[in-house]
Amino acid sequence: MKKAILIMGLAIIAQAGYSQFVPGAPHSLNDDAWLTGSFGIGTDAMPRKLNIYKSVTGVPVVGAPIESYTTGLRITHNYRLLSSQPYVEYKWDLGTTNNRMDLTFMNTNTRIMTWKSDGKVGIATAAPDATLHIKDFNGVKLDAHIEGFTLLDGNEASLLLGRQTGAPYGEWGIEYNNWSKGLNFWKPSGSNNFGNYFLFIADNGNVSIGTDDAQGYKLAVKGDMIAERVVVKLHADWPDFVFAEKYGLMELEEVADFIEANHHLPNIPSAQEVEQGGIDLGQMDAALLQKIEELTLYVIQLKEENKKQQEVIDELLKK
Secondary structure (H helix, E strand, O other): OHHHHHHHHHHHHHHHHOOOOEOOEOOOOOOOOOOOOOOOOOOOOOOOOOOOOOOOOOOOOOOOOHHHOOEEEEEEEEEOOOOOOOOEEEEEEEEEEOOEEEEEEOOOOEEEEEEEOOOOEEEOOOOOOOOEEEOOOOOOOOOOOOOOOOOOOOOOOEEEEOOOOOOOOOOEEEEEEOOOOEEEEEEOOOOOOOEEEEEEEEOOOOEEEOOOOOOOOOEEEOOOOOOOOOOOOOOOOOHHHHHOOOOOOOOHHHHHHHHHHHOOOOOOOOHHHHHHHOOOHHHHHHHHHHHHHHHHHHHHHHHHHHHHHHHHHHHHHHO
């Protein structure tokens, strides 16, 4: 019995939804309607089709409530939170007009969603310009919230940001670059300073700025770089070993011979080596400090030699 009442109720609602509604009386009809398919009572037979149809001549009204739509369906829901409170009618209109279908919340006359015949879907807009177009409801609340994994995929698929400047594709893009194998932060065509690889994170974790080739380094910068402070932590020993008693300090004559033959200091890379492989800042600072400490030892030796010579000179003068 309950099934029969339920199915009969659905049939009445379905018939009330066909065709065009009369203002002030959404349960009334002013056009023909019919149901295709079948209802089953106590059987496995279920409706196969629900056909809402109206033949239209001329250009339909765009953007009006469902009363002016060519074809539509209104769903009205009476709801109250507490038994002591009055019922509130929540009215939802699903109507088609011209080449689109709109879902509208009639209590506030707010268009929630629009489907166009070209496959574009708009949320809070009747004129979507992309496959999915979400318009800003307001400047305070979130307009999109996606929980769980979200995949942005496809040929040159990009997340584009910042169109308010007039750039057709936004001012910035973030994409997975299959050619260079990494995440590319780029500037789309028509943006200010269009280009690629403003920041690039390769699949192996290496990061580069201004280029997609970190050349095997964890961080590579193509161009100038400035910083208020740089800290380099060495794994090698700091060259205080120069002041150890057993340190083999080269004689100054040996240093002079090495410079004459090689045109650079011992244990310091040549200009050709630096041009080909660059320098390690930490190792180079340690090497330069080592030379400064060696120079300090040379100065101390020279002072001792000068002191002894002065003592000899003073003794000779006494005679």
